[in-house]
Amino acid sequence: MQLSSQYDPSSIEDKWYQVWMDQQAFRSVPDQRPPYTITIPPPNVTGILHMGHILNNTIQDVLIRRKRMQGFNACWVPGTDHASIATEAKVVQMLAQQGIKKSDLAREDFLAHAFAWKEKYGGIILSQLRKLGASCDWERTAFTMDEGYSKEVIQVFCDLYRKGYVYRGVRMVNWDPSAQTAVSDEEVNHKETQGHLYHLRYEIEGRHGEAVVIATTRPETILGDTAIAIHPEDERYTHLHGARAIVPLVGRSIPIILDTYVDREFGTGCLKITPAHDVNDYEIGIRHRLPVIDAINPDGTISAAGELYVGQDRFAVRKQIAKDLDAAGHLVKQEPYTHAVGYSERTNAAIEPRLSQQWFLKMKDISQPALQAVTDGEVKLIPDKFVNTYRHWMENVRDWCLSRQLWWGHRIPAWYIVGTDQVVVAENEALALQQARELTANPSLTMADLSQDEDVLDTWASSWLWPISVFKGISEPENEEIRYYYPTNDLVTAPEILFFWVARMIIAGYEYRGQKPFQNVYLTGIVRDDQRRKMSKSLGNSPDPLDLIAQYGADAVRVGMLLASPAGNDLLYKEILMEQGRNFANKIWNAFRLVMSWETSQEVPGDRDLLAIDWMTNKLDASLLEIQDHFDKFRISDALMSVYKLIWDDFCSWFLEMIKPDYGKPISQAAKEGTVVLFEKLLQVLHPFMPFMSEELWHGLRERPASDLICLSSMPEAATPNLANLEEVALIQEIITTVRSFRKDKGIAFKEPVALFVNTEQAATFERYRSLLDRFLNLSELSFVADQPGGTGSMRVRSHEMYIPMANVDTEAEREKILKEIDYTEGFLTSVMKKLSNEKFVGSAPAQVVEIERKKQADAEAKLEVLRKSLNELGGGN
RNA sequence: GGGGGAUUAGCUCAGUUGGUUUAGAGCGCUUGCUUCACACGCAAGAGGUCACUGGUUCGAAUCCAGUAUCUCCCACCA
Numbered sequence: 017m018q019l020s021s022q023y024d025p026s027s028i029e030d031k032w033y034q035v036w037m038d039q040q041a042f043r044s045v046p047d048q049r050p051p052y053t054i055t056i057p058p059p060n061v062t063g064i065l066h067m068g069h070i071l072n073n074t075i076q077d078v079l080i081r082r083k084r085m086q087g088f089n090a091c092w093v094p095g096t097d098h099a100s101i102a103t104e105a106k107v108v109q110m111l112a113q114q115g116i117k118k119s120d121l122a123r124e125d126f127l128a129h130a131f132a133w134k135e136k137y138g139g140i141i142l143s144q145l146r147k148l149g150a151s152c153d154w155e156r157t158a159f160t161m162d163e164g165y166s167k168e169v170i171q172v173f174c175d176l177y178r179k180g181y182v183y184r185g186v187r188m189v190n191w192d193p194s195a196q197t198a199v200s201d202e203e204v205n206h207k208e209t210q211g212h213l214y215h216l217r218y219e220i221e222g223r224h225g226e227a228v229v230i231a232t233t234r235p236e237t238i239l240g241d242t243a244i245a246i247h248p249e250d251e252r253y254t255h256l257h258g259a260r261a262i263v264p265l266v267g268r269s270i271p272i273i274l275d276t277y278v279d280r281e282f283g284t285g286c287l288k289i290t291p292a293h294d295v296n297d298y299e300i301g302i303r304h305r306l307p308v309i310d311a312i313n314p315d316g317t318i319s320a321a322g323e324l325y326v327g328q329d330r331f332a333v334r335k336q337i338a339k340d341l342d343a344a345g346h347l348v349k350q351e352p353y354t355h356a357v358g359y360s361e362r363t364n365a366a367i368e369p370r371l372s373q374q375w376f377l378k379m380k381d382i383s384q385p386a387l388q389a390v391t392d393g394e395v396k397l398i399p400d401k402f403v404n405t406y407r408h409w410m411e412n413v414r415d416w417c418l419s420r421q422l423w424w425g426h427r428i429p430a431w432y433i434v435g436t437d438q439v440v441v442a443e444n445e446a447l448a449l450q451q452a453r454e455l456t457a458n459p460s461l462t463m464a465d466l467s468q469d470e471d472v473l474d475t476w477a478s479s480w481l482w483p484i485s486v487f488k489g490i491s492e493p494e495n496e497e498i499r500y501y502y503p504t505n506d507l508v509t510a511p512e513i514l515f516f517w518v519a520r521m522i523i524a525g526y527e528y529r530g531q532k533p534f535q536n537v538y539l540t541g542i543v544r545d546d547q548r549r550k551m552s553k554s555l556g557n558s559p560d561p562l563d564l565i566a567q568y569g570a571d572a573v574r575v576g577m578l579l580a581s582p583a584g585n586d587l588l589y590k591e592i593l594m595e596q597g598r599n600f601a602n603k604i605w606n607a608f609r610l611v612m613s614w615e616t617s618q619e620v621p622g623d624r625d626l627l628a629i630d631w632m633t634n635k636l637d638a639s640l641l642e643i644q645d646h647f648d649k650f651r652i653s654d655a656l657m658s659v660y661k662l663i664w665d666d667f668c669s670w671f672l673e674m675i676k677p678d679y680g681k682p683i684s685q686a687a688k689e690g691t692v693v694l695f696e697k698l699l700q701v702l703h704p705f706m707p708f709m710s711e712e713l714w715h716g717l718r719e720r721p722a723s724d725l726i727c728l729s730s731m732p733e734a735a736t737p738n739l740a741n742l743e744e745v746a747l748i749q750e751i752i753t754t755v756r757s758f759r760k761d762k763g764i765a766f767k768e769p770v771a772l773f774v775n776t777e778q779a780a781t782f783e784r785y786r787s788l789l790d791r792f793l794n795l796s797e798l799s800f801v802a803d804q805p806g807g808t809g810s811m812r813v814r815s816h817e818m819y820i821p822m823a824n825v826d827t828e829a830e831r832e833k834i835l836k837e838i839d840y841t842e843g844f845l846t847s848v849m850k851k852l853s854n855e856k857f858v859g860s861a862p863a864q865v866v867e868i869e870r871k872k873q874a875d876a877e878a879k880l881e882v883l884r885k886s887l888n889e890l891g892g893g894n
Numbered sequence: 895g896g897g898g899g900a901u902u903a904g905c906u907c908a909g910u911u912g913g914u915u916u917a918g919a920g921c922g923c924u925u926g927c928u929u930c931a932c933a934c935g936c937a938a939g940a941g942g943u944c945a946c947u948g949g950u951u952c953g954a955a956u957c958c959a960g961u962a963u964c965u966c967c968c969a970c971c972a
Contacts, residue, residue: 021932206970213972232972282971294972356970404898405967412968511966546905548965579920580906584899586965588906596921599934606932613931645910654908657920672931679930753938760926760938767929840916847916856952857913865913872914 019612023605025569029708033146041727042151044091046500052088053504054080055483055534056152057517058160060099062106062137065144067543067551067577068510070561071587074574075540075652076508077150081704082647083505084151085731091501092151093486095158096139100425100475101195101203101362107133107424123423123470130424144562149570149707151727158486160478161426168490169426169478170443172528173418177441181378182418184430184439188298189374189417190358193316193330194365197421198374200474200516201414204358204367213353214338215284217346218244221260221269228253228261228272229348231283233355234293235341236333238263239322240311241270243289245300248274250285264346265337266323273304295369312368314421330368375419375428375471383413385526386519395522396536398650399584402511409515416520418477425472434465480520483507483533490528504534511539511584538650541586548588564594571706572597578656578705600660601709604702607668608713610676611691617682624787625687628674630738631745632694635666638742640734643701656705663698670749674788692717697732748785750813752792755820758811762822769796773805773819775882804889812837815878817886831890838883845876 036042044051054076059069076092084090107130108118118126142157158165176182189198214235220226228244241263246253256272263270277300278287291301292310301308311322318325318333325333341347358367387410389395390403397403419428430441431448438455442448445463453461484490489498503525509518518537525533543551543558551558564573575597581587621629639662646655675691677683683691695717703710703726714726755772764770772795774782779800782789789795801819804810808819809830851857851869858866 019931022934023932201968230972234972277971279971287972289972296970296972355972399899401899402967408897409968514967582907585907590905590921592921593906595934599932602934603932606935608931610931649910651908654919657908660920668932669936676931757938763926766927766937844916851913851953854952858952860952861913868914 019609021606021609023569023602023709025571025601025708026566028712029147029149029570032708032711033149035711035722036151036725036727037154039723039725041725042090042092042153043155044089044153046496047089049087049089051091051501051505052080052083053091053093053501054506054508055093055486055504056095057507057509057513058095058097058158058479058482059141060102061096061134061139061141061159062099062103063096063141065141065148065561067558067561067589068540069141069145070148070573071543071577071581072508072510072540073145073148073150074577075538076506077148077574077707078578078652078704079506079508081151081707081727082731084727085700085703085729087730090151091153091156093156093158094142094145094150094152094154095156095482095486096142096160097475097479098134098159098161098425100420100422100472101192101197101199103130103134104422104424105195105362126423147562147565147570149574151707156486158482160475160482164488164491165478165481165485166426167443168481168485168488169473170429171490172481172524173426173473173477174429174441174443176377176382181382182375182441183378184373184375186371187374187376187417188295188369189372190360191314191368191370191372192360192363192365193314193368194360194363195422196314198370198372198417198419199360199362199367200417200476203361205361206356206358208354209357210352210354211357212338213283213351214341215348215350216264216288216341217348218261218264218288220256221262223259228256228286229284230286230288232288233353234334235337236318236325236330237290237293237311238288238337239266239318239324240290240292240309241266241268241288242291242301242306242309243270243304244272245275245278245287245289246272247276247278247280247285250278250280252285264341264344271304271306273300273306275300275303292371293369298369298371308371310371312370314370316365316368374417375430375469377416377418377477379413379415379523382527383410383519383523386410386522389522389526389532395532395534398536398538401584402514402539406514406519410519416474416477418474419469419471420474421470422472425475426478428469428471428473430469431466432469433461434467440466476516476520479517480524481528483521484524484528493529498529502529503532506536506538507534508538508540510542512542514539536650539584541581541584543587543589546588546590548586551589559589559591568594568598569601569708571709572601575600575656575660575705578653579660580653582651582653600664601706603664603668604706604709604713607663607672607695608716610672611688611695612716614677614688615682616685616688619684621684621687621690622787624791625675625684625690627785627788628671629687629690629694631674631741632667632671634737634739634741635671636662636694636697636732637734637737639666640701640732641737644734659698659701659705663702667694667698674791700726700729700732703727744781744785747781747813748788751816751818752789754811754813755793755818758809758820762809762820764820764822766794769794770820771795771797771799773799773801773808774816775801775803775818776816778816804886810834810886812879812882814875815882817882827890831887834883834887834890838880838887841876841880841883845873845880848872848876 080090080092110133111118111129190204192199211233213231213233215229215231217227217229220228230244244261246256259272260269261272289297289300289306291298291306291308293312309321311319312330313319316330317327320326338347360367390397390406397406429443430439432439433452433456440448440451440455442451448466449463452466453459483504487498487501488495489502521533525531545551545557549555549557572594576593579596580593639658643655643658646658675687699710699714707727711726786798789798804819807821807825809822809825810817810819848869852873
């Protein structure tokens, strides 16, 4: 068999994914096994795979594949989110390119376009996940606007309304003038923005020449001014109590009011009040029963109520009104000023605080169990530092604005009775009509008398049901699936959406199932570039994951991503990580090539073979325990690093070097079989991380039926490792390393056999591992001595001293080397003795700890003895 | 402004209720090696006063206080 020395993933990955699909390897249906369930954080239906998805989904796949191999009924539910704002924005953009304006379309027509778009491009991301190797049960693929799912979303809204949690009210919302919708607090990014602080002069009504000066960053909002506020105890302005001011340009008379909200230190200490366009002003307006002048239209232009500049954009007006105010003598000064401005996360438009009718969910009561669950550890956050953040947020939770002024989404199931201000909320038209008839006591009402709310629900008002609704847990609360799979086990997501999504899922879980939705929440970091900048399209600093997979292979990409990403830490992406993953794959591939190249004989295994297999078996057991421990603590990177070192260092660098036959010679059949068995176990441990290559080699190592897949095999379980054996081999390895170092140092080529003389009390150990020493050190002779033979150089491991003959012994260099070792060992001994001579230490430290120190002392003293003896023999003395 | 987190080798991070550590890993770096699985490799090696200052303790990278720097979340002064 001729195999390339470089592993080529491209020819293998698609092949195995197809086999897995054909054999329904990832299909899950309820059965007798315990379930292990993950519901995917549904990506935007129109999204494409980015580096964050790679990290996130690799972690999920590692978890799910491992549990699948550990005998759980592993179920990973995939799907997509309709992502109302993002998707609608894309559709609007797509239509614009075709010369179609959204405003020219009827709702139904627009939705037809949107669904057509979704059919065409929706779910591309899911097919991309297959390239990564994601072992989802694709038959379960869900979408938050599927018919059944939508039904549950509506049902929940109606239920919450009936329970009194949902209400409708006029509130100041974050208005996105570009998308023309309200967005949630969480979807607003505050950014430091360079602007100006304008000092404006308002004349006092009826007092000629007298004026008050206010400071504002938004002069255009004076069109909506309905008061000036001063602090009641501000002595500079007591003469203004009860007076009225005139709004410049507009000429409107407004009261001067007293409110402690005003900060006397800021600006002039006078604050203009625009209740319609500022959150704080709105609240002050309510306290003082001020009129509200809505001077800005939904699209960001000045409204008729503003009187001036009607129809012009707010930013254009800001510039113009400053000039006009200046010309009219009202602009006292204008200074550069940096302040935080809110921008829409979706459209990046400057947010306009705006009053509007919205639907809200009261959060205080409904969120209590969810707060409790996380504080009590019923739901675990990993890493747990997020618990504090979570608690802080939940304790100060604000009502959730549920409505969005969009078409793409779940239309709010509220109907207004035309000509009245009455509203009914119901699951469907028929029920709504029935309720409306009862409400109005008018049985002759028809649908024509009802008009449905135009708004849709916030996306999160559907995705918060995700772990429930993918199993139809709302509409069929007792069905077999929800009872089997819920609560799910782990959720893997980004900390950015801890409140958007995770907290709300927990709330919904307790409200609708009376149980948590998942046990553990693993919060990944954010993928950044090597300068710690977030990966973004506009910066162009994000590689295309599919290119990376094509270039390095999915297994390598998975390994590369995981190697540098402990939970909760950001991942600094570097191409070199991908190379490391690829190199690892290549290493394994070559180990495979080596083993496959061995010819076998029927001889019994040699001593070296037996030692090697025995040690590797122990090493594997020890590593299995370590790996399990890492997984228990969600230390996925560490678990991978353990596998990496187990394969690269222990298996390839040591075991294969121990067992491989001399060139051109066969290996005993039994030894080869032992090697294959170990290799198979390694591949199984590796499988969750590198599913494709492990499956390929699983089938390459041994003839097996096509149905014998590694992904469905049973994960090896750890036996108790023989620690004495591991300890002994560790000593032998240390000796090998030391002698190799000595050879290199003295320029003795490996090809040149050497004699090794050893002064040790453990000659038996050396003898027992003689065959390994021969193999790694190319020994011509191994003998035990009591003194250093002449013409040799020395080296020490612990208290064993070894000598190798040398042509020219540099006595001075030897002396120096030994003195240096003495120096270090004495320092070490001193620190140990400091502890041991302290009665309080011996008295209060645990016996085990004292014992360890005594051992350290004995070892150090033995070593010093050896060193001093050598020094004497060199003719030095000390 | 309020709250969290961090600060350990050039880089990214471990260090698990203070004592198996005069501190570990991976990558990078240095040196030697065309050793017949692999140069996407082998072998050996260098590299850290654990941010700083105090304190608690027989003992501190680990606990406490303060300082400095960085970072995240929340709220936001017009």
